[in-house]
Amino acid sequence: MVASTKLEMASPEPKGLVPFTRESLELMKQHIAKKHNEEQREDLKPNTDLEVGKELPFVYGNLPQGMVSEPLEDVDPYYKNKNTFIVLNKKRTIFRFSATWCTFSPFSLTRRTTIKILVHPFFRLFILISVLIDCIFMPMTELPKWGPALQNTLLGIYTFEILIKLIARGIWVEPFYFFGDPWNWLDFSVTLFEHVTRYLPLNFIPIFRITRNLRILKIIPLNQGLKSFVGILTHCLKKLTGVIILTLFFLSVFSLIGMGLFMGNLKHKCLRWPQENETVTLHNRTENPYYIRETENFYYLEGEIYALLCGNRTDAGQCPEGYVCVKAGTNPDYGFTNFDSFGWALLALFRLMTQDYPEALYHQILYASGKVYMIFFVVISFWFAFYIASLFLGILAMSCEEEKQKAAEKAEKTEPQFQQTLKELQEGDKAAETKTTQIEMKKRSPTSMITSFNMLDDSTATVRHEEELKKSRKRHQLCLYRFAKTLLIWNCSPCWLKLKEFIHMIIMDPFTDLVLTICIILNVCFLALECYPMSEETTSVLSIGNLIFIGIFTAEMILKIIAMHPYGYFQVGWNIFDSLIVFHGLAELYLANVPGMAFLKIFRVLRIFKLGKYWPTFRILMLILSNSLVALKGLVLLLFTFMFFSAVVGLKLFGRSYKECVCNIDKDCQLPHWHMHDFFHSFLNVLRILCGEWIETLWDCLKVAGQFGCLPFYMMVILIGNLLIIYLFLALVSSFSSYKAPTTEENGEEQNLQSAMARIKKGINYVFLKISCKKQNISKETMDIVNNVYVRENISDPTLSDLSNTQDFFKDKEKSSGTEKNTMTGNESQSLIPSPSVSETVPIASGESDIENLDNKEFQSKSGDGSSKEKVKQSSSSECSTVDIAISEEETVCEREKPKQLKNGYRRRSSPGQISGESKKGRIWQNIRKTCRKIVENGCFKCFIGLVTLLSTGALAFEDIYIDQRKTIKILLEYADMIFTYIFILEMLLKWMAYGFKAYFTDSWYKLDFMVVIVFCLSLIGKSREEFKPLISVKFLRALRVLSQFERMKVVVRALIKTTLPALNVFLVCLMIWLAFSIIGVYLFAGTFYECIDPTSGERFPISEVMNKSQCESLVFNESMQWENAKLNFDNVGNGFLSLLQVATFNGWITIMNSAVDSTGVNKQPNFEDNIYMSCYFISFIVIGLFLPLSMLIGVIIANFNKHKIKQGGSNIFITVKQKRQYHALRGLLHEDSQKIIRRPRNKFQRFMFDLVTSQVFNVFIMVLICFQAMTIMIQSDEQSSEMDTALYWITLFLVMVYTGECVLKLISFRCNYFTMGWNIFDFMVVIFSITGLFLPLMVGYYLVPPSVVQLILLSRIIHILRPGKGPKVFRDLLLPLMLSFPALLNISLLIFLVMFVYAIFGMYNFAYVKKEFGINDVANFETFGSSMLCLFQVTIFAGWDGMLNAIFNSKWSDCDPDKINPGTQVRGDCGNPFVGIIYFVSYIFISWMIIVNMYIIAVMEFLNIASKKKAKTLSEDDFKKFFQVWKRFDPDRTQYIDSSKLSDLAAALDPPLFMAKPNKGQLIAMDLPMAAGDRIHCLDILLALTKRVMGTDVRMEKVISEMESGFALANPFKITYEPITTTLKRKQEAVSATIIQRAYKNYRLRRNDKNTSDIHMIDDDKEVQATTENAYFDKAEEKLTIQSQI
Secondary structure: HHHHHHHHHHOOOOOOEEEEOHHHHHHHHHHHHHHHOOOOOOOOOOOHHHHHEEOHHHHOOOHHHHHOEOOOEEEEEEOOOOEEEEEEEOOOOEEEOOOOOOOOOOOOHHHHHHHHHOHHHHOOOHHHHHHHHHHHHOOOOOOOOOOHHHHHHHHHHHHHHHHHHHHHHHOOOOOOHHHHHHHHHHHHEEEEHHHHHHHHOOOHHHHHHHHHHHHHHHHHHOHHHHHHHHHHHHHHHHHOOHHHHHHHHHHHHHHHHHHHHHHHOOOOOOOOOOOOHHHHHHHEEEEEOOOOOOOHHOOOOOOOOEEEEEEOOOOOOOOOEEEEEEEEEOOOHHOOOOOOOOOHHHHHHHHHHOOHHHHHHHHHHHHOOOOHHHHHHHHHHHHHHHHHHHHHHHHHHHHHHHHHHHHHHHHHHHHHHHHHHHHHHHOOOOHHHHHHHHHHHHHHHHHHHHOOOOOOOOOOOOOOOOOHHHHOOHHHHHHHHHHHHOOOOOOOOHHHHHHHHHHHHOOHHHHHHHHHHHHHHHHHHHHHHOOOOOOOHHHHHHHHHHHHHHHHHEEEEEEHHHHHHHHHHHOHHHHHHHHHHHHHHHHHHHOOOOOHHHHHHHHHHHHHHHHHHOHHHHHHHHHHHHHHHHHOOOHHHHHHHHHHHHHHHHHHHHHHHHHHHHOOOOOOOOOOOOOOOHHHHHHHHHHHHHHHOOOOOOHHHHHHOOOHHHHHHHHHHHHHHHHHHHHHHHHHHHHOOOOOOOOOOOOOOHHHHHHHHHHHHHHHHHHHHHHHHHHOOOOOOHHHHHHEEEEEEHOOOOOOOHHHHOOHHHHHHHHHHHOOOOOOOOOHHHOOOOOOOOOOOOOOOOOOOOOOHHHOHHHHHHHHHOOHHHHHHHHHOOOOOOOOOOOOOOOOOOOOOOOOOOOOOOOOOOOHHHHHHHHHHHHHHHHHHHHHHHHOOHHHHHHHHHHHHHHHHHHHHHHOOOOHHHHHHOOOOOOHHHHHHHHHHHHHHHHHHHHHHHHHHHHHHHHHHHHHHHHHHHHHHHHHOOHHHHHHHHHHHHHHHHHHOOOOOOOOOHHHHHHHHHHHHHHHHHHHHHHHHHHHHHHHHOOOEEEEEEOOOOOOOOOOOEEEHHHHHHHHHEEOOOOOOOOOOOHHHHHHHHHHHHHHHHOOOOHHHHHHHHHHOOOOOOOOOHHHHHHHHHHHHHHHHHHHHHHHHHHHHHHHOOOHHHHOOOOOOOOOOHHHHHHHHHHHHHOOOOOOOOOOOOOOHHHHHHHHHOOOOHHHHHHHHHHHHHHHOOOOOOOOHHHHHHHHHHHHHHHHHHHHHHHHHHHHHHHHHHHHOHHHHHHHHHHHHHHHHHHHHHHOOOOOOOOHHHHHHHHHHHHHHOOOHHHHHHHHHHHHHHHOOOOHHHHHHHHHHHHHHHHHHHHHHHHOOOOOOOOOOOOOOOOOOOHHHHHHHHHOOOHHHHHHHHHHOOOOOOOOOOOOOOOOOOOEEEEOOHHHHHHHHHHHHHHHHHHHHHHHHHHHHHHHHHHHHHHHHOOOOHHHHHHHHHHHHHHHOOOEEEEEEHHHHHHHOOOOOHHHHHHHHHHHHHOEEEEEEEOOOEEHHHHHHHHHHOOOHHHHHHHHHHHHHHHHHHHOOOOOOOOOOOEEHHHHHHHHHHHHHHHHHHHHHHHHHHHOHHHHHHHHHHHHHHHHHHHHHOHHHHHHHHHHHHO
């Protein structure tokens, strides 16, 4: 008790709790009245530790029993004069109330009673239980008989709560009143509406139907964690305001463009062209012969429910024979997918932005309009969606970082309190109690607080609370310890102890852990062998293996219990986990024959995670994950609350409609899998929406419930739900971004494994050494000679692979070279030049080596910055050597192969002169190599090779399925292949001659070039002989040569390797989680996806007709029905992985999930939703197998990105050195004022025009016209009247005339300066094209040039809103990060394009003739290069690849025809190759995902970089440019000086961080600025003073000042010199001195002239003197200066 008492009273300063009395209220009013008369100098802020709902810190002392639930004076200084008081309950929770404007006085007995009820913990608990009970009954569609009574009771409880709050808090809308809290508004409104609906029948109105469901949100204010996260997310929404506005702007613009391009096109269908005898009949069946609505006359593809779309362009979809393309019928997808009006176009663009089922919209538009419009979708789906997602991620990531910094700052503030509390405890407590407190303090260390950046309570309170708990449970723990010591620690007899020691020695031996690890791995392999169908032998082997492994794990547990005692065994967490696995295995064996217990088999997968005991990466990741989830538990609960609320609202809004209008969406009037008729399906539907699959369920909702309720509901779920998910995801990523690979901290099991492996290696080496020693038959002297030569070779001849594989090579090399000083000089050892007595060396050309991948700064510093042509000492190399050892950024070093001959047992040694003089051949060979080197290093030769590489790569795109029909192109390509092959072989030979074989083959890029040459040769061999024809298929690898030819590609590849390869260990952890889910899937669904299909309708037989496989095969329709399996299933672990990949990419996962839900059993016919709760498996995988591992992986990639970025000095690792310079230039360009100064003309008319076009009113007028023109497009529709067309034509003509007039006026006023500005050139081109678009249709017809073209041209002027200086500043701030990251994004985009190119060529070679069905059709296929790129683009954004893979799965006779004749080619068949298809798509998905993730990382990190620079006390070049832009306004004549009177206005006009708000005269005077004659101040002096104010006085400041002065001197070489005569501070001191002299002189005159004046007059005179002095002090600066000059 002593410790806890001292802990309670520990306080850094004396603080106490004072009761709130009437005197306190009067004193508070006096303070408030006094503050109104005085200017408040202190800028206090509320203390975050004393907010409402938090516990009072224990530094404020103990809470006496008499002060519980009683009004107390507010302890927060901010509220001292706010008419507030606080009330504390037993848990010390703070409640704050207002002391005025209440229904009752603060001292009223009624109000005090209600306050006591309100603050009591049981009252809040009672309300929470009531809300939870209400939430349980809300999802019920049919309540029990006592349900209404329960609802009335709950309503009475809520009404009572509101009355209590109204009396306790008072009726007003200010803070701490009842209506001052938004949650009270919500509570009051819901209760009021519920009372109204009880007595008035308004349930038919949807808004009244869901009002009661808002009660679910009442959980948020009842939980402080939820409320805190709601506040954080609200703050995030404020920051996202600009992003939301920009997103709406872009969506609107692209929607208008889509309307102009595709309006009405999706109604184009293939109509059967009637014969002569059918014309009358067809016309009679339709009211309008020009607008056909008869669906039976349209052409339908097999299995499609919508008619085939077509277009009139050559690249659009074409109709089959007998059909014509007409505009008829309705739009696809129930008529909801179209661009016929602005609303539907906006919905389509929002769908593309969220990437929901975009492949269907692509295909529809490309069929109806032409493949050329794929450019539109590439811009929307890739760049626009990427940019918007980057904006949201960047802003939310900034918010996460801010919360993290707040937690860190709070931790720093609470650390002194920790230390002081500990000090006081140590003074008065015993050593044992102090030690206990320290342990608890360490558990609450600042590090953990930084990790959990949520709103934490005061840490001292936690320490004290845990201390009290320990004290109260001390006796119980002592009893438990005695019990455990008696029964769980076995020290019975000496024999037992000896047995225990023996078993401990065995079980703790390193080889035992190694054997156990091998057993775990084997058990995992046995688990992965489960499949369907499985033979009896395999089943028997697996069951026996299971028994063996259970026995091994049981023996391990028993032996460890014996060795460690039960008490010690169960103290280790992993041992508890092992024991659970053993108990599960034994229980499974015991209950094997009990029906319904087969599900226990699923828990075998837990054995996989036994590997975590020996895997440090797994343990670290799990520890970070657990800490993060604990810190974010409030956010997780908030997300679940929102999902529950959305599911209940969806049920109440649309549940009845789905039942009543189900025939609108299903011809059999049966509810689909996805609906909202019951709560579980509604919850699944909400989950599907949050996963990004919402458009199809929205169509169903629109059909059954209409647009009024569905669109707002779906938008709410999408926007709010994704905000919660993204914030949670970023919070987890932020936690994992601090991940560090495990180093030396290892547990016993890991050390045992390493020790066992070391012993095995040692034994193997010993055995090999013995064997080699027995086989040696040479003399000892010869061995010594050879060993010496070998050592010297190793010292002097390092290979590039060695350099690339070790970071410490140069340090080791330097040490080893010190021992060989007789053969190598110090210079040589440092620069790695081998001795000429050992070998001869030649260099690799600059830029051709892979050594630049090294991050060894020591090596770079030693290497110098020379080029490959620098000279070296003649004594260090032979004359045949042209080694360039000075290593620059693109350097490389290698050596020629060593002589292989030994003379008399020694290597022949020779000097450079001897080698050059030995023979003439040596000099010829040297000249040849030098010549080859000059050739390959020549810039023209490199450009030529690069051009040839691009040509050879581009030639691959022409080899499509039509190549046999284009004989000329085919012949040209064959000759080109031969020429390319010879050129690359010649290049390779030249490099061999120049660098030697060893140098060539130690460079990674040269190895790639060599592989490409081999590919060229193989393709030529394949063309020459028929049996080698399959070798032609490797030609796609030719494109990889582009990687080695362009530095941008190299940089990106290196950066990707640096960021992703270190994450391989984490990737294996994620793979282990997927393996567990795949095995569970095999246990649950193996053999259950089979079904019996009706061949006539293509649908599944109902279970009433076919119940199992035998009944299906007994049905006879010309032949027995086939028992077909789903293409994606869980019959084995491999198929399970593929199915989980589709679920992870949300492609085809609905089909897989529906099959699982309908499954009934092995060899049984599926039944609709017979196994509905199997959807929980997929929900668990999405959360545990996708969301969490993805956050781990991306967090680790970000950690690697930041690590390598720091190594490169903070620069982007995805750009080249040249681009880094361009980056800084681009940054400066973006901050420069693009508005060039144009002088006002002298001509009066031109001057008037100039003033007109440059006025703000004129610019606003033009912007209004631009927005008006956009609105005219918005009101258009597909079937508008002719009057609307005429009105729109005249509006367009008027706008063209206005824009033309604007152009003419600017040409008159600006003259030739008009074309010096890019924006004017853009406006001029818009006018020219608009006029052309108006008159061109009159000449060529409206069919070629539709009227919408002119409208779109005029609409392009809306980009002026984004113009810097004209549009909103927030748009510029949001566009800046994208522009700055553009070079890196461009490099990565080039790599993506290259990867797409390679895979497109591979797809053309392997899948060109695959049968067109599922995802492969006339638009998306692999027949041509363009179509292949379209397919790869879809896969890049994870859209539609499941359909393509399903088409490639057609490899059986029942699905395809292997002998089908393909016209125009010799290739037969239309079957696919499933194995190749799986490898193709899976590999491309992983590669593209890795690249795209790094793209997002670059964009988001640029956001964080800009935000960190704004917060840091640093100044950039942009800030200086902004300063000089403001300076121009105050110094228009560019004299570099301003008057001192303008200084205050200048400082107030600057942008942060140089900005100084008024009043700022005192701060400016204190800067002591030099002043020249005339009270003028130089601009550089002002800038230096402001810079020093921002950055302080440190080393960085001195460097910045020196750079500024030198830069200013260079920019202003003819600067006017001046001599400062004073400073602002001296001038102020002089003014004050003059004021004092004036006051003394006036007092002297007053005393002399008015000796007989009364005291009252003297007081008046003193006041007058004081007033005069103050006026002279503050206002009359000129008079003071005059007096001072006279003195």
